[in-house]
Amino acid sequence: MLSANLSAIFYLISGVLFILALRGLSSPETSRQGNFFGILGMIIAITVTFLSIGNFSTGFIVVLIFLLVGGLIGAFIAYKIPMTAMPELVAGFHSLVGLAAVFVAIAAFLNPEAFNLGYPGNIKLGSLIEMSIGAAVGAITFSGSIIAFLKLQGIMSGSPITFKGQHPLNALILISIIVLTYLLCSTQSSNLFWILLAVSFLIGFLLIIPIGGADMPVVISMLNSYSGWAAAGIGFTLENTALIITGALVGSSGAILSYIMCKGMNRSFFNVILGGFGATEQLTSSQNKEQKPVKSGNADDAAFLMKNASSVIIVPGYGMAVAQAQHALREMVDTLKKNDIKVSYAIHPVAGRMPGHMNVLLAEANVPYDEVFELEEINNDFANADVAFVIGANDVTNPVAKTDPQSPIYGMPVLDVEKCKSVLFVKRSLSPGYAGIDNDLFYKENTLMLFADAKKMTEDITKNL
Amino acid sequence: MEIDPFIFRLSIFILSIFIGYYVVWSVTPSLHTPLMSVTNAISSVIIVGAIIAGLAGNSDTIFNTSSIFGFLAISLAAINIFGGFLVTQRMLAMYKKKKKDK
Numbered sequence: 001m002l003s004a005n006l007s008a009i010f011y012l013i014s015g016v017l018f019i020l021a022l023r024g025l026s027s028p029e030t031s032r033q034g035n036f037f038g039i040l041g042m043i044i045a046i047t048v049t050f051l052s053i054g055n056f057s058t059g060f061i062v063v064l065i066f067l068l069v070g071g072l073i074g075a076f077i078a079y080k081i082p083m084t085a086m087p088e089l090v091a092g093f094h095s096l097v098g099l100a101a102v103f104v105a106i107a108a109f110l111n112p113e114a115f116n117l118g119y120p121g122n123i124k125l126g127s128l129i130e131m132s133i134g135a136a137v138g139a140i141t142f143s144g145s146i147i148a149f150l151k152l153q154g155i156m157s158g159s160p161i162t163f164k165g166q167h168p169l170n171a172l173i174l175i176s177i178i179v180l181t182y183l184l185c186s187t188q189s190s191n192l193f194w195i196l197l198a199v200s201f202l203i204g205f206l207l208i209i210p211i212g213g214a215d216m217p218v219v220i221s222m223l224n225s226y227s228g229w230a231a232a233g234i235g236f237t238l239e240n241t242a243l244i245i246t247g248a249l250v251g252s253s254g255a256i257l258s259y260i261m262c263k264g265m266n267r268s269f270f271n272v273i274l275g276g277f278g279a280t281e282q283l284t285s286s287q288n289k290e291q292k293p294v295k296s297g298n299a300d301d302a303a304f305l306m307k308n309a310s311s312v313i314i315v316p317g318y319g320m321a322v323a324q325a326q327h328a329l330r331e332m333v334d335t336l337k338k339n340d341i342k343v344s345y346a347i348h349p350v351a352g353r354m355p356g357h358m359n360v361l362l363a364e365a366n367v368p369y370d371e372v373f374e375l376e377e378i379n380n381d382f383a384n385a386d387v388a389f390v391i392g393a394n395d396v397t398n399p400v401a402k403t404d405p406q407s408p409i410y411g412m413p414v415l416d417v418e419k420c421k422s423v424l425f426v427k428r429s430l431s432p433g434y435a436g437i438d439n440d441l442f443y444k445e446n447t448l449m450l451f452a453d454a455k456k457m458t459e460d461i462t463k464n465l
Numbered sequence: 466m467e468i469d470p471f472i473f474r475l476s477i478f479i480l481s482i483f484i485g486y487y488v489v490w491s492v493t494p495s496l497h498t499p500l501m502s503v504t505n506a507i508s509s510v511i512i513v514g515a516i517i518a519g520l521a522g523n524s525d526t527i528f529n530t531s532s533i534f535g536f537l538a539i540s541l542a543a544i545n546i547f548g549g550f551l552v553t554q555r556m557l558a559m560y561k562k563k564k565k566d567k
Contacts, residue, residue: 055520104511111521
């Protein structure tokens, strides 16, 4: 059996390894080593836990079986999941962290002796507060992530679900959570503990249903943050350094990502959380539906334009993910490069359904990461480029964000696609994007609309090159 | 007067938030998706608590309610640990630099 001090030192080491795991992600070269540090930290934490308990009887075998079953399921999912489904996967994983936190809190509440927290009905006050926070945040993470998962999968409609009195109701429930925690700590009643959990599950559900599909990058980041805070809460209960460090890391990581995503849309965090965006704007856009002239073309025209270009910038968006067009796109780019045309990719921070979504898809299609640029890095290059190839993106290219203060997306940083000599816009129809507003780009002199499925169109262009 | 150990844990917590803040800002935006999957994996270190709960009983009380919740939590966390690290590895393996000869 490992002494308490020695195990605490090992937990500290695994916490440090987790910090190094995140540090490694500062560049793709060091990232794989970082992931290795993460795995090492996890192995140390689990081994130390077994050694410090020192119970290798039947219970140990049962634990190993459950560990193995979960591990096999996880490994199977990790190898099978297509890269386009990454947002759903991450949402699903968040829900599991949340539920695991809830289960650990329940176990600690039912059997506090095992955790040195006192006795049933007489749990140390501090531990009970920490436990309640961990359990409540875990429950919110769980039900919120389930809703996010269902929305991303398309099982549940991506449009915001709003009803009258939604915000007062949510506020009331949040207050009741605080009151319940207070009552629980003063009475130690197990009934209150269960009610607290039920109410927390409910609020997680209610918080996410009003948030629309394209706001998912913020939601996923936010739930990522919550899962961290839940882990930290449990870490305090268990007096475990590895868990406290990790919870704080993950919590701040998710919070920063939410901030970056909100900034990418020029919206405040509360504006996203309160939800319902897009529902009202659609009305205004349908009113002024006068017919404006649109130039549309086919794959042949697009191929001709690109063949005569010397530099092309590609702007991918969620539509590319939906159409699974990333491989076809890379083949097109290969052909362009053979013709000595310079090609780069421009990624908007909120393109896709989660932070970095487009980068992963392009990497999957073997696009070298040094050809892929962020908004600030590449935005000045549009003026010197011959062709911008917009595939599956819409709102993030809309010049209205710079010109019309009335527009709901005014002030949002956008890619200056319109500055290119010509713009090719692959899209299935003229319908507005998620924000429900018309894109002026469709009607510009130098824009050629390519109405087709993104994958089919790119394949056809390649044939014509 | 002695300092409550809680204060030490709180200090670790607050300092870790700051470390997280600076480390995460230095993560390149193109790796934000792997960042999310790896944070998923490491937050599942909560499995430590699940193992303690699962091993709390003696041979007669292996399957009491508290331990069962522990066992379930072990499986959930293990899905995340294996799934999270492996999918991160799979993603990171795809990030390649431009070949010089092109």
